[in-house]
Amino acid sequence: MHQRLRSAPTVVYPESDGQPMAETPRHQQVMIDCMNVLRRHFYKIPEVYIGGNMLLYYEEGNPRKSVSPDVFMVRGVSKKELRVYKTWEQHPTLDFVLEVASPSTVRKDLGEKKELYANVLKVREYYIYDPYHEVEPSFIGFRLVGGMYEEIEFVNDRLVSEQLGLELGEHEDTLRLYDPMNGTWLPTSDERADAAEARAEGEARARQVAEARAAAAETELAELRAVLERLQASE
Structure with missing residues (x-):
C-alpha cells in the first residue's frame, strides 16, 4: 500500500494580536503624527519604509516570534502596502524604532x-x-x-537621530521631529491642513480686496468720464 505524502501545514501569520492601537488618544496621536511626518519627510526616497502598529515576525515558521513596534523605519524596503512585516521577506534589521510608553509597558519597553x-x-x-x-x-x-x-545624550533638549537625519524633542507638550538643516519643527498633518486653510483664506481675502479695488477704480473712471462728457457738452 502506498503511503500518501502529507504536505507541510500552512503557517498562518495573524495580522492582529487583538490589542488596541494605543492606550490613550494621546498615545495614539503621537504614533500617528510621527508616522505621517516621517512618511512625508521620506516620500521622495523610494527604498525607505515607515510602518507602525503592525505585527513584525522575525522567525520564519514560528508566528509566536513577533513584536509590534509603535513606529519604525527601515531602509531597503519599498513603500508598498504591508499587512504584516516578515524579516525574512523584507529586511532582517530595522533602522529606527519608537515605542510610546506608559506605566504598564515601560518595564517591557526597557527590558524584553x-x-x-x-x-x-x-x-x-x-x-x-x-x-x-x-x-x-x-x-x-x-x-x-x-x-x-x-x-x-540630549543636545539642546533634543535627541539626535543619525538614522533619520532629524532630531526628536518635545515641542508644545508632545513629541516632535526637528529638522536641523532648516532649523524648524516638521509640521504635523493637522498643522499642514491648518496652514493650507489659512493660505486659502488669505488668498480669498486678497482676491476680495483686489476685486473691490478694481470695482472702485471702474466706478471712479466712470464718474470721470461722465464729468468729461458734461464739460464737453457745455462748450
Missing part, C-alpha cells in the same frame, strides 16, 4: 523589547517616549554600538 531590538532585530536606534511623563525616564534614546545599546 530592548533586548530583542538589540540582539535579534539589530535596531540601530531605539527611542522610548511617555507623553504623560508618568514613567522615569519619560524620554530616552539608544544607539546600537558594537552590538550593544548606548544611551543618546
Whole structure:
C-alpha cells in the first residue's frame, strides 16, 4: 500500500494580536503624527519604509516570534502596502524604532523589547517616549554600538537621530521631529491642513480686496468720464 505524502501545514501569520492601537488618544496621536511626518519627510526616497502598529515576525515558521513596534523605519524596503512585516521577506534589521510608553509597558519597553531590538532585530536606534511623563525616564534614546545599546545624550533638549537625519524633542507638550538643516519643527498633518486653510483664506481675502479695488477704480473712471462728457457738452 502506498503511503500518501502529507504536505507541510500552512503557517498562518495573524495580522492582529487583538490589542488596541494605543492606550490613550494621546498615545495614539503621537504614533500617528510621527508616522505621517516621517512618511512625508521620506516620500521622495523610494527604498525607505515607515510602518507602525503592525505585527513584525522575525522567525520564519514560528508566528509566536513577533513584536509590534509603535513606529519604525527601515531602509531597503519599498513603500508598498504591508499587512504584516516578515524579516525574512523584507529586511532582517530595522533602522529606527519608537515605542510610546506608559506605566504598564515601560518595564517591557526597557527590558524584553530592548533586548530583542538589540540582539535579534539589530535596531540601530531605539527611542522610548511617555507623553504623560508618568514613567522615569519619560524620554530616552539608544544607539546600537558594537552590538550593544548606548544611551543618546540630549543636545539642546533634543535627541539626535543619525538614522533619520532629524532630531526628536518635545515641542508644545508632545513629541516632535526637528529638522536641523532648516532649523524648524516638521509640521504635523493637522498643522499642514491648518496652514493650507489659512493660505486659502488669505488668498480669498486678497482676491476680495483686489476685486473691490478694481470695482472702485471702474466706478471712479466712470464718474470721470461722465464729468468729461458734461464739460464737453457745455462748450
